[in-house]
Amino acid sequence: MMTGHGNIKSYLYLFKLITSPTCPCGKNDQITDHLLYECELLKTQRHSLKTAVSKSGGWPTSKNTLISKHYKSFKIFVNSIPFDNLG
Secondary structure: OOOOOOOHHHHHHHOOOOOOOOOOOOOOOOOOOHHHHHHHHHHHHHHHHHHHHOOOOOOOOOOOHHHHHHHHHHHHHHHHOOOOOOO
């Protein structure tokens, strides 16, 4: 998730494994920043992450801060993403 590799549409599109990098929400290409900060389909999952991060800082926060200070909450967020439904 942090490197943009994996089951993210923009990455799969780069290798011509899919025909479009557009997120199913229809707003943007499915890149890491879109999933973390914008995608309406992940609103519920993002709320939990935002709540955890906001206890000790502000939102939005950098990806570096998510890994270094909020790894547990970030991991829960990433593991809750239904990539099969977002593909």
